[in-house]
Each structure stands twice: as C-alpha cells, then as structure tokens.
Amino acid sequence: MKQLFCALWLGLMTTLAHAADLPKRVVSLGGPLTEVIYALNAGDRLVGVDASSLYPAAATKLPQVGYYRAFSVEGVAALNPDLILATDQAGPPAALKQLQSLGKRVIVLPGDATLDALEQRVHGVAQALGLKDDGGKMVAQIRQQIAPLQGKAGGLKTLLVMNRTGKLEGAGTDTTADAMLQLAGAKNVLAAQKGYKPLSAEAALLLAPQAIVTTTMSITASGGLEAFLALPGVAGTPAAKAHRVVVMDDLLLLGFGPRLPESLRTLLAGLQAPAS
Numbered sequence: 001m002k003q004l005f006c007a008l009w010l011g012l013m014t015t016l017a018h019a020a021d022l023p024k025r026v027v028s029l030g031g032p033l034t035e036v037i038y039a040l041n042a043g044d045r046l047v048g049v050d051a052s053s054l055y056p057a058a059a060t061k062l063p064q065v066g067y068y069r070a071f072s073v074e075g076v077a078a079l080n081p082d083l084i085l086a087t088d089q090a091g092p093p094a095a096l097k098q099l100q101s102l103g104k105r106v107i108v109l110p111g112d113a114t115l116d117a118l119e120q121r122v123h124g125v126a127q128a129l130g131l132k133d134d135g136g137k138m139v140a141q142i143r144q145q146i147a148p149l150q151g152k153a154g155g156l157k158t159l160l161v162m163n164r165t166g167k168l169e170g171a172g173t174d175t176t177a178d179a180m181l182q183l184a185g186a187k188n189v190l191a192a193q194k195g196y197k198p199l200s201a202e203a204a205l206l207l208a209p210q211a212i213v214t215t216t217m218s219i220t221a222s223g224g225l226e227a228f229l230a231l232p233g234v235a236g237t238p239a240a241k242a243h244r245v246v247v248m249d250d251l252l253l254l255g256f257g258p259r260l261p262e263s264l265r266t267l268l269a270g271l272q273a274p275a276s
Contacts, residue, residue, distance in 0.1 A: 246270030
C-alpha cells in the first residue's frame with residue numbers, strides 16, 4: 001500500500017510540475033497562428049496578438065503588438081509572455097533575436113502556403129502549448145474536406161489583385177494567393193511573375209482574365225465594388241464585363257489556416273458562379 005501511495009504521489013507531482021511548466025501567457029505573431037491556437041481551444045492562453053489576427057472576434061479584443069512583419073519588441077515584452085509563437089515570415093529577424101536575448105521563449109514555425117506546412121504549424125502550436133490534442137484530427141479533416149474541391153475551377157484564367165495603397169498589385173507565384181488559385185484549379189494569369197508587383201492597366205487588359213479575385217480590404221480601399229470595377233486596371237477586362245469578381249475576407253482568403261476548406265469552397269463558389 002505504501003509503495004502504491006508513493007507511486008501515486010510521484011505521478012501527481014510530475015503532473016503538477018508539467019502543468020507549472022506549460023506556457024500560460026502567449027503572444028501570437030501572425031493571424032494564421034492565432035486561428036490555430038483558437039481552433040485548438042487554447043485561446044485563453046493568449047495575452048497579445050499582431051494586427052493581422054482578425055479571427056476569431058475574440059482575438060481582436062486582445063492587446064496588439066503591431067504587424068507581424070514589423071512588430072514592436074517593446075510591445076511584446078511589456079505583455080510579459082512566457083511563449084512567443086511566430087512564423088518564419090515574422091520579423092525582422094533581429095527583433096526575434098532581441099526577444100530571445102531578453103530571455104523570452106520564441107518558437108518559429110514554417111509559414112509556407114502548403115498543406116505540409118499547415119500541418120507543421122498545427123502540430124508545432126500544439127506541442128509548444130503542451131496540449132493533449134496534437135491537432136492530428138484537425139489536419140486529417142482539413143485534408144479530407146479539401147480533397148474533393150481541388151482542381152474544380154477548370155483552369156479558369158484568373159487574376160488575383162490587391163489594393164493596399166491605392167495602386168493595384170497583382171499576385172504572382174510564391175504567394176499564398178497563387179497557392180489558393182492552384183488549389184482551386186484556376187490558372188493564374190501572372191504565373192510568370194514572382195511575388196506581388198504593381199499592375200498597370202495596359203498589362204491587365206493584355207492578361208484578359210476571365211475572373212478577378214480580391215479582398216474586402218481592397219474593395220474598401222477602392223471606395224466600394226463599383227469603384228473597383230471602374231479602376232483602369234480592372235475595367236475593360238473580360239472579368240469586369242462579366243461581373244465575375246470574387247471578393248473574400250482577407251484572412252479567410254490568404255490565411256491558409258484551419259479555415260482552408262471554407263476558404264476554398266468560397267473561392268470556388270465565386271469562380272463557378274454564372275457570368276452576368
């Protein structure tokens with residue numbers, strides 16, 4: 001009996017010690033990571049997020065530390081986190097090193113827009129937080145749900161543009177935007193281009209996209225949908241004439257996180273809608 005009691009006591013002490021080591025004050029640098037944290041039911045650990053963390057609504061009520069690509073070291077440190085989760089797109093790198101020099105635990109996860117990288121993000125977050133749920137079920141469901149959706153756009157010539165500064169920028173390869181078009185089976189008319197680059201009206205007309213995909217923030221920056229359709233780089237394209245313009249929430253379209261199946265369904269619904 002005494003041996004059994006000792007074994008139970010040691011087990012309890014080990015559990016309590018493990019619980020004490022679990023991070024309880026977490027800062028997330030990146031909207032997609034924040035979504036993963038909430039999807040794993042660990043949102044109560046968050047004490048701060050970056051400006052791209054717009055989903056779920058609870059995340060928008062937390063203190064912000066700037067945009068993840070140029071976050072405030074002082075802002076993060078002031079929240080006294082015991083864990084900082086970031087992707088390899090967060091930075092600048094010197095800022096992450098500065099946090100480490102302050103004794104902060106920083107874990108950097110892959111930010112690529114691929115299913116394998118998404119799986120690594122989910123498992124990485126779960127492991128860093130010491131969760132019993134390692135995210136395996138979530139990842140399996142994501143893969144299962146997107147499998148029948150892939151390639152359904154049938155090679156539709158598509159242009160994905162952003163309007164952040166009043167000037168259109170088109171998305172080429174090596175972007176999450178391009179990865180989404182590839183998943184959907186749409187043909188990116190800017191596949192010969194790498195990254196985001198300014199798009200002239202002349203170039204857009206020559207590309208002759210059958211569909212245009214953009215974000216809600218881009219529509220707002222343009223002054224509304226009708227104003228967007230009247231932009232020199234949009235008006236005159238087959239997509240604009242047919243009103244085949246897909247407008248999606250920025251993070252839903254470009255997050256490549258737990259809501260990926262919803263994002264792909266929404267994108268396909270817009271691309272497959274009858275032209276008007």
